[in-house]
Amino acid sequence: MELVGRRYDTYEAVCIKIKGEKISSIELLPDSEAAGLPFIAPAMFDLQINGYGGIWFNKPGLTSDEVCQVLEKHYQYGITRLCPTLITSSFEDYISGFTAIREACEENSWAQQMVPGCHLEGPYISPIQGPRGAHPLDQVRAADWDEFCRLQELSGNRIRLITLAPKSITRFLLSKKQLLPVLSSRLVIRQQNRNTSWRLLKPGLN
Secondary structure, eight states: EEEEEEETTTOOEEEEEEEETTEEEEEEOGGGOTTTTTTTOOOOEEEEEETTEETTOOOTTTOOHHHHHHHHHHHGGEEEEEEEEEEOOHHHHHHHOOOHHHHHHHOOOOOOOHOOEEEEEEEOOSTTTTTTTTTTGOOOOOOHHHHHHHHHEEEEEEEEEEEEEEEHHHHSSSOHHHHHHHHHHHHHEOOSSOOOOOOHHHHOOO
């Protein structure tokens, strides 16, 4: 495969040759050929994609075909890796969402490559108006390790990022029994970014 275009960083015209899954050579072309050529740049990785075109990963009854539709649409924006994100919702909605994502990845190698992990944004977040944002208040709840483990199983161990309120982070980390599975599953914990205090995290981090 050959790609001809302008480097995004130097604007130089280049011919990039690809063999298999690797770049085999990059050849500079005359500057006179640069005009009108498309830019060639590294693909983007988006950590939070909630859906596309009216299809949300929280959608009740989500199917693997719908997951693929959402994923495929992001290629046009230069996104080749993304984390499907499910916000605060009912356990039933999580079941359909994570099951559909798992099935899409298991059935399609390109989807498996595009989804390095899922992002669970909630439901263990602050109920306070403002920090809660658009998350439905009636579905916000205290951190539940057992519920999370069930979701992780449904996803095929694909939940790699979770957004938590500070008190929820403490609940997740207070027990060594829970901390070891978190570390072994390569789960990244992200603190909810508003109206929070690191003082609340000390019991779990010490």
